[in-house]
Amino acid sequence: MPDARLRTAAERLDTPTDLSAEASRQIAEGLTILLADFFALYMKTKNFHWHVSGPHFRDYHLLLDEQAAQIFAVTDxxxxxxxxxxxxxxxxxxxxxxxxxxxxxxxxxxxxxDMLAELRDDNKATTSRMRELHALCDEHDDVSTASMLEEWIDQSEERTWFLYEASRRGEATGH
Structure with missing residues (x-):
């Protein structure tokens, strides 16, 4: 066995997997980009949480805090x-x-x-990108990552839905 001190840094971090080297590289890169998106979405959500104002302050403030916590919770x-x-x-x-x-x-x-609409669109775009990564996982038979993505997609769809409903302007009811 070669001396561990002679191994490269990349070799020291090379976790064994049954995925091909190409599948591992592509999926890990997709996850890394998704992680960057989650951090950016988390920060934007917290920015809006901190700076929201107006008559619906409490509702929006709490909604955005809940959503930020959910986003941050998946980063690890x-x-x-x-x-x-x-x-x-x-x-x-x-x-x-x-x-x-x-x-x-x-x-x-x-x-x-506008805050809610922007976050709605960001969450919707993130959902779409996670579906693309899911397709890559399916292509390489990475069922574990695909399964995790399914849960994150569901969460993102729920955030999109809540932001959509909260941002709707009052509509005439016909009464």
């Missing part, structure tokens, strides 16, 4: 799944910022309904 599972299949994952906020597909919103003021 995403990163650890990438490691379990032999890949690596994010190492810094800078790397997360480079990989994230969720756009920041650094505006001084955002109307509360």
């Amino acid at each position: 599972d995403v990163a650890e799944r990438a490691r379990k299949i032999g890949g690596t994952t994010l190492r810094s906020l800078g790397q997360a910022a480079q990989k994230a597909r969720i756009l920041d919103n650094d505006a001084e003021y955002v109307d509360p309904l």
Whole structure:
């Protein structure tokens, strides 16, 4: 057995898996990008949670806090799944910022309904991207990652639904 000190850093982090090297690389990279998206979505959701104002402040403030907590709760599972299949994952906020597909919103003021609509669209886009990663997992018979994605997709769909309903403007009922 070769001296462990002579092994490369990549070899030291190479977790054994029955997935092919290409499947492991592609899925781990997809998970890493998803992780970056989750961190960006978490930060944007917390930004809006901290800065929401208006007559529905309490409802929106609590909704956004619940959603941020749900998003943050999956980040460790995403990163650890990438490691379990032999890949690596994010190492810094800078790397997360480079990989994230969720756009920041650094505006001084955002109307509360615009906040909800923006987060609704971000969650919907994240759902679509998770479906793409699920298809890649299916292609490589990675049922475990696919199963995890199914749960995260369901959560994202629920966030989208809640944001949609909360952001609807009053409609005439005909009465």
